[in-house]
Amino acid sequence: MGRRWTTWTGIGLTALLILFLTLPVLLSIVAGLSVNYARGLSAGLTLTWVVQVWDLYADTILRSLIVAAATLVLTLLIGVPGAYALIRRGGRVARLVEEVVTLPVAIPGLALALGLIITYGGFGTFRQSTLFIAVGHVLFTLPFMLRAVMAVLETIDWRVLDEGAASLGAPAWRRFVDVILPNIREGILAGSLTVVTLSVGEFNLTWMMHTPMTKTLPVGLADAYASMRLEIASAYTLVFLVMIVPPLVGLQMVAGPRRERLGP
Amino acid sequence: MRTRRFDLLLILPLAIFTLAFLLLPLARLGVTAAGGERGAMAFLAILTEPRYRTSLIATLLLALATTAATLAIATVAAQTLANRRFPGRGLLLSLLTFPLAFPGVVVGFLVILLGGRLGLVGSVTKAVAGTNVVFAYSLTGLFLGYLYFSVPRVLLTLLAAAEKLDPALGEAARSLGAGPLAIQRDVVLPALFPALYTGGALCFATAMGAFGTAFTLATNVDVVPMLIYTEFTLATNAAMAAALSIALGVVTWLALMLARLRATGA
Amino acid sequence: MTLTANAAPPRGAAITARGLSKSFHGTTVLHPTDLHVPAGEILVLLGPSGCGKTTLLRLIAGLERPDGPDMLRFDGEDVSALPIERRNVGMVFQSYALFPNMTVAENVAYGLRVRGMPSAERKAEAARLLALVGLEEHAGKRITAISGGQRQRCALARALAIKPRVLLLDEPLAALDAVLRERLRAEIGLLLREFGITAVYVTHDQAEAMAIGDRIAVMQAGRIAQIDRPEVIYHRPRNDFVADFVGTMNRLAGPVREGRLILDGGDETRADLPAGGPDRPAILCFRPEAARPHAGPGEEAIRARITATTFFGATQRLLVEVAGQPLRLDLPSGLAFSPGQLAAFTIEGAALLEFPRTV
Numbered sequence: 066m067g068r069r070w071t072t073w074t075g076i077g078l079t080a081l082l083i084l085f086l087t088l089p090v091l092l093s094i095v096a097g098l099s100v101n102y103a104r105g106l107s108a109g110l111t112l113t114w115v116v117q118v119w120d121l122y123a124d125t126i127l128r129s130l131i132v133a134a135a136t137l138v139l140t141l142l143i144g145v146p147g148a149y150a151l152i153r154r155g156g157r158v159a160r161l162v163e164e165v166v167t168l169p170v171a172i173p174g175l176a177l178a179l180g181l182i183i184t185y186g187g188f189g190t191f192r193q194s195t196l197f198i199a200v201g202h203v204l205f206t207l208p209f210m211l212r213a214v215m216a217v218l219e220t221i222d223w224r225v226l227d228e229g230a231a232s233l234g235a236p237a238w239r240r241f242v243d244v245i246l247p248n249i250r251e252g253i254l255a256g257s258l259t260v261v262t263l264s265v266g267e268f269n270l271t272w273m274m275h276t277p278m279t280k281t282l283p284v285g286l287a288d289a290y291a292s293m294r295l296e297i298a299s300a301y302t303l304v305f306l307v308m309i310v311p312p313l314v315g316l317q318m319v320a321g322p323r324r325e326r327l328g329p
Numbered sequence: 330m331r332t333r334r335f336d337l338l339l340i341l342p343l344a345i346f347t348l349a350f351l352l353l354p355l356a357r358l359g360v361t362a363a364g365g366e367r368g369a370m371a372f373l374a375i376l377t378e379p380r381y382r383t384s385l386i387a388t389l390l391l392a393l394a395t396t397a398a399t400l401a402i403a404t405v406a407a408q409t410l411a412n413r414r415f416p417g418r419g420l421l422l423s424l425l426t427f428p429l430a431f432p433g434v435v436v437g438f439l440v441i442l443l444g445g446r447l448g449l450v451g452s453v454t455k456a457v458a459g460t461n462v463v464f465a466y467s468l469t470g471l472f473l474g475y476l477y478f479s480v481p482r483v484l485l486t487l488l489a490a491a492e493k494l495d496p497a498l499g500e501a502a503r504s505l506g507a508g509p510l511a512i513q514r515d516v517v518l519p520a521l522f523p524a525l526y527t528g529g530a531l532c533f534a535t536a537m538g539a540f541g542t543a544f545t546l547a548t549n550v551d552v553v554p555m556l557i558y559t560e561f562t563l564a565t566n567a568a569m570a571a572a573l574s575i576a577l578g579v580v581t582w583l584a585l586m587l588a589r590l591r592a593t594g595a
Numbered sequence: 596m597t598l599t600a601n602a603a604p605p606r607g608a609a610i611t612a613r614g615l616s617k618s619f620h621g622t623t624v625l626h627p628t629d630l631h632v633p634a635g636e637i638l639v640l641l642g643p644s645g646c647g648k649t650t651l652l653r654l655i656a657g658l659e660r661p662d663g664p665d666m667l668r669f670d671g672e673d674v675s676a677l678p679i680e681r682r683n684v685g686m687v688f689q690s691y692a693l694f695p696n697m698t699v700a701e702n703v704a705y706g707l708r709v710r711g712m713p714s715a716e717r718k719a720e721a722a723r724l725l726a727l728v729g730l731e732e733h734a735g736k737r738i739t740a741i742s743g744g745q746r747q748r749c750a751l752a753r754a755l756a757i758k759p760r761v762l763l764l765d766e767p768l769a770a771l772d773a774v775l776r777e778r779l780r781a782e783i784g785l786l787l788r789e790f791g792i793t794a795v796y797v798t799h800d801q802a803e804a805m806a807i808g809d810r811i812a813v814m815q816a817g818r819i820a821q822i823d824r825p826e827v828i829y830h831r832p833r834n835d836f837v838a839d840f841v842g843t844m845n846r847l848a849g850p851v852r853e854g855r856l857i858l859d860g861g862d863e864t865r866a867d868l869p870a871g872g873p874d875r876p877a878i879l880c881f882r883p884e885a886a887r888p889h890a891g892p893g894e895e896a897i898r899a900r901i902t903a904t905t906f907f908g909a910t911q912r913l914l915v916e917v918a919g920q921p922l923r924l925d926l927p928s929g930l931a932f933s934p935g936q937l938a939a940f941t942i943e944g945a946a947l948l949e950f951p952r953t954v
Contacts, residue, residue: 069678071509075409082406082480087424089439089477092449096442103447139346147343150336162340166347171582173538175554176574179561180354183361183571204350207343237335268432268541273558283541287434290545295447302435309430317423500658501692503680505706505757515705519696 090306097299114300118289122301125285128195129308132281133264135199136206140260143203144210145253149245151211152218163215167208174269177204182274193276201270206263210256217252251319258316262309282308358571365568372572381556381573388553391468392536395475399532400525402476403483408517411491422488428481433474433541440474440546441465466546474542479535483528490524523591530588534581553577607793608670608760609634615654616662617647625650626817627663634670637787637794638822639808641801642840647817648797649765655795656763657682669760682761685754685792689766691746693738699749700725700734706757724752728786744775751783755790762787762794768803780806801841805829813837830882835950838880845922848878860918863937866897869944877949883912885946886924889939896941897922904932913938 097115100108119126147166151159169177181201185192223245230240246253268283275284282305289298363369375381410422428436444450444465451461464470498520502512518525540554551559553573561570610632617625625647632638640648653659655667657679667675674682693702700721707717725731728748733741741749747767754762767783768776784807787794798804804811805825812822813836821833832838835846849858851870856879858866868879889895899915899922911928914921915938924940932938 069509072409075405078402079406079409082402083421083425086428086477086481088449089442090427092442093439143342143346146339150339150343153336153339166343166351168351168582171534171585172578173540173554173574173581175538175540175557176358176578177351177354179557179567179570179574180358181350183567184354184357200350203346207346237332238338241335241339262430266430266432266435268434269538269554272540272544273561283432283434286432286438287541287544290434290438290441298438299442302438305435313427313430495690495692497688497690497692498694500679501686501688501753502694502705503658503678504656504684504686504763505753506680506683506709507705508680508709511709515696516694519694522696 093299093302094306095299096295097301097303099296102295102299114296115303117297118301118304121293121297122282122285122289125280125282126304126308128198128280129265129282132195132199132202133261135196136202136264137257137260139199139203140207140210141253141257144207144256145214145246145249146241148211148214148218149223149241152215152223163211166211169205170208174205174267175273177201178270178273181270193278195279198271198274198279198281201274202264202267205267205270206260209259209263213256213259214249214252217249217255221248223248255316255319258312258319262312262316265309265312266305358575361567362571362575363568365566365572367568371568372576374569375573375576381569384551384553384556385576387550388537391472391475391550391552392533394472395479395536396529396533398472398476399479399483400529402480403487403528404518404521404525406480406484407487407491407521410488411494412496426481426485428478431478433478433539433543434545435541436474436477437542437545439477440470440542444470444473466548468548468550470546471543471548471550471552474546475536475539478539478542479532482535483532486524486528486531487521490521494520526591527588530584534584537581537584538577606758606791607634607762608672609668610655610761610793610795611666611668611671612655613666614663615651615665615667617650617654617659618662624817625654628819630812630819630822632793632795634793635791637784637796637807637809639804639811640795640797640814641799641804641808641811642814642820643799646814648799648814651814652763652765652795652797655761656684656686683757683759685757685759685762687747687750687754687762687764687767689769691750691770693746693750693753695738697738698734699730699736699738699741699745702738702749703753703756705753710757720756721752724756725749727755728752743771744779747771747779748782751786755792759792762790762792764794764796766797766799768798768800776800776803783807805841811841813840815840830946832948833950835880838948838950843883843923844880845883845924846878846880847917847920847922848876849918851875851877858918858920860916862900862918864898864900864917866899866917867894868896868942868947870947870949880948880950881942881946883923883925884910885943886926886940887943888926888930889941895939898937898939899924901932901934901936901938903934 095106096102098110098112099106100111100113151163178201181204182192185197191197226244226248227240230244235243266283267281268287271281271284272287275281280288286298286301286305289301293301362371365371367374375385431439442448444463446461446463448463448465451463454460454462494517498516499512502516507515538554539552540558543550543552543555544558554577557570557573557577560566560573610630612628612630614627614629615625616623616627628651630651640651642648650659654661657674657677661675665675666673669682694705697705700718703724704717704721707720712720722731722734725734728751730745730748730752733745738746738749750767768779771779780803787807796807808825810822811825811828812819813828814820815836821828821837828837828841832841835844838844847856847858847866847868849856849866851872852874854869854871856866856868856870856877870877870879886897897917899917901913901915902921903914905912906928909928910925911930911932913924913926913932915924916922926932
């Protein structure tokens, strides 16, 4: 009987899918490093385009790193205590609050950005600052931090830990810092890596919110795709890939293959 | 009551941020949408005015087609990958989920590399048949781009479900005389249904709200997010842009809500 | 084991296999095996995990593909090339593999639906089978709404509904608790005989094998070590693996001189057993229940020191020592024994076995 046609169809289709998902990335890497993409690899390899990308877009790359760092700090300060509070309270009210604060996952980034611009467009300095971009990123990534931390809190017996520390005389905030935080490290780490990956790649919100002085890497990418030669666009994409690989690999190691979904 | 104060302190940053940067802007969005020259009728205009209606229908069709194709592909791939051990499996799964982190603009560019003027498909067809096939900037390109970011998303959900499926179920169906298609219809798909439902809703919501891919490909199909962008920046019609945003947000939120109700309720 | 009173004429096919073998990734799990199961017989494949019993079952089912040139016939028809869906075999799985998206009755009727039987007809047939296994009241329920024992019977009814040529059961009771297992194994045995179907039944539980099998094939490391009626397997095991796997076996090792194995512990314990044959070192084996209390005159076979007694109701088990070798003896519980005491026993001569020394 052998393997049935369905099995072979499945293997064939899966192979095609893998090709479809990986081949364009390989093309982009090759294009970013080849002297002339139209003439193929025979023309030779070069780092010229990468250097040019640095000359043209270094500010966007650095700004993306700054925005990601600021977003991470803010989501940690807001998200970790918030997640703990929601778990501590529990019940219907906490469920409702969770529903509201995770809304940005369900609402398209464009709509969120529009709301922010309409509301804060009049605050000139804030509107034109990198912080404004970071706020947008926090809005979008906060649900992921909350979920990662809450997921871990649900698996540990935080109440026993907290009461145990209380019986030893520790005040509430010390119990949080000394006992709870060390036990949810894994969730915080997974959440942080997700936040950084999402922030570095965020486009929808940023494209609406950015000013000429607050361009991030994906905004620059859109720019390059529209106006630069293919090799530079590819080299720029290569820079982006290099930037998101470390947090992605880290995420795989922390969370394994069952990982929180990332945004568009 | 000291803990009560502590709890308030914990939630305070989250509460302030949510009020200032989520609820207030959403409220302002609503006010703006209703405050345009058409007032609350702006929402109705989405359905009555041909330009908006065409765009809405096109977006819905594209999202539905993407969802259907994604579910079909992911169902086959998940069953192929589940319970099959081979060297490099972990790396392969990483590669398959890697595109989750790509922004829509990058996905658009990858489609250009495949089917653009200097694209791989074009150069192959040129060498073989003499014609440079370019599809990146058409509806096909847009569809492939949507597929690119949708499949990995759904594949993870379906793979988890397929791995929980008892292999004996399929064997039992075979022992009773069922062929491969009957097994899919009667055993596998019913078992995968919750995952298909959740994955499908997620896929649909993402496809509805996707912007970057359409932006990069600059297709002549105006999806709703592109429409919002052009209304706001080029036509400076903030009211219409806000109305469209709210409509889009309600559709995607409803899709995800239905999926969750189904997943937890049934 | 004498349930043949209400046996029906055989409805199943005879199974004949020649040279069935299977290896996974270079490891042989089943060496070339010949097997013949007459129509209507219940054959139990018994052995520890990894002995190849499930692989043999799956080869007969058509769920695995045999390695080399092979031959598998159902009533003379060569089925080796047929996939399982065309072999018409009923299969009961350890996990039952009931379809959770269908009701009890829909599960039972599924095989008939696939065969294109009209709805009314297959409903009636499903109802008939459900009545047979005592599930008529649960016909409309979801699989998740019935108990483990009921699921087991539903799986059996589903496999029987297609009127299979051969019924294959893979550890069908392993997922149940001990009490239920004991009840159902009697029920299944009766039901299979009532049906008169050819069945191959895999288990690692020797009590189950004894209760259900017309014949038992004890499997060891990918081979059939012995295939015989249960009483023969028990009383005349061919080697010490079979002896050990089916019930408890005592061993006494010592030199045989002039046809007798004689041990003297030097601590007032001794053994003197008939062994026959030439002088040699030997191991004599016997079952615990072959021991009798030594009463009256005549030579006792064993004088042993009792180390412990366990009360089992009708019987008691004694742990004793003869010349430093431990033995387990089962005796009527009416007799008084106490630890530390010396006691004398005889062994039924016919119960003494000697195996060729393997290791």
